[in-house]
Each structure stands twice: as C-alpha cells, then as structure tokens.
Amino acid sequence: MRKGITIEVTADDRARLEAIVADGNRPQKHVWRANIILLTDDEAGTVAIRHQTGKSKTCVWRWQERFMREGVEGLLRDKTRPARKAPLEQATIERVVTLTQGPPPG
Numbered sequence: 001m002r003k004g005i006t007i008e009v010t011a012d013d014r015a016r017l018e019a020i021v022a023d024g025n026r027p028q029k030h031v032w033r034a035n036i037i038l039l040t041d042d043e044a045g046t047v048a049i050r051h052q053t054g055k056s057k058t059c060v061w062r063w064q065e066r067f068m069r070e071g072v073e074g075l076l077r078d079k080t081r082p083a084r085k086a087p088l089e090q091a092t093i094e095r096v097v098t099l100t101q102g103p104p105p106g
Contacts, residue, residue, distance in 0.1 A: 005065055007041065009037065040064055
C-alpha cells in the first residue's frame with residue numbers, strides 16, 4: 001500500500017463490507033469498492049488487488065484513501081461532479097419569465 005495510507009478495519013466494518021459483497025442487489029461499484037478494502041485488510045498488495053478486482057492502481061489507492069478518511073459510508077457515495085451544462089444567466093431567466101407572462105408574440 002502507498003505510504004501515508006493506513007486503514008483499520010474494525011470487526012463491525014468487516015461484517016458490513018462482507019454483507020455488501022454478499023448482497024446480490026447492491027450496485028457493483030459498491031461491491032468492488034468493498035472488495036478493495038477487504039483485500040487490503042487481508043494484506044494483499046496493490047498488484048494482487050488490481051488483478052482480483054480488475055481496477056487500476058489509482059482506483060485502488062483512491063478507495064483505500066476514501067475508506068481511511070470516511071469509513072464504509074465513504075465507499076457508498078459518489079463524489080459530486082459539476083453539471084455538464086452551465087446554468088443560465090440571470091438576465092436570460094428574467095427575459096424568459098417576462099416573455100411567458102405577456103401575450104404571445106406575433
């Protein structure tokens with residue numbers, strides 16, 4: 001594992017992670033994230049984790065770090081991302097509202 005990343009998996013955390021892996025209705029992203037942490041706790045190296053999960057080295061490191069900081073809850077949520085489309089400018093919003101409150105053009 002990378003330097004500076006140390007994880008401690010408690011018995012409760014391990015039971016919860018194993019339940020996530022065993023649950024057939026869980027999203028697969030939760031299952032492989034839980035697997036990464038379980039393999040890390042079993043002292044598997046990054047290369048072994050990569051081969052067993054099919055994920056990249058940076059992906060393994062990312063989820064180890066997220067678990068270290070936030071625990072199991074951190075594995076179950078995705079990071080928020082900016083919207084694909086920029087929000088409308090306030091002037092455009094006001095113009096549309098004004099047009100919809102008046103009579104139809106033409």
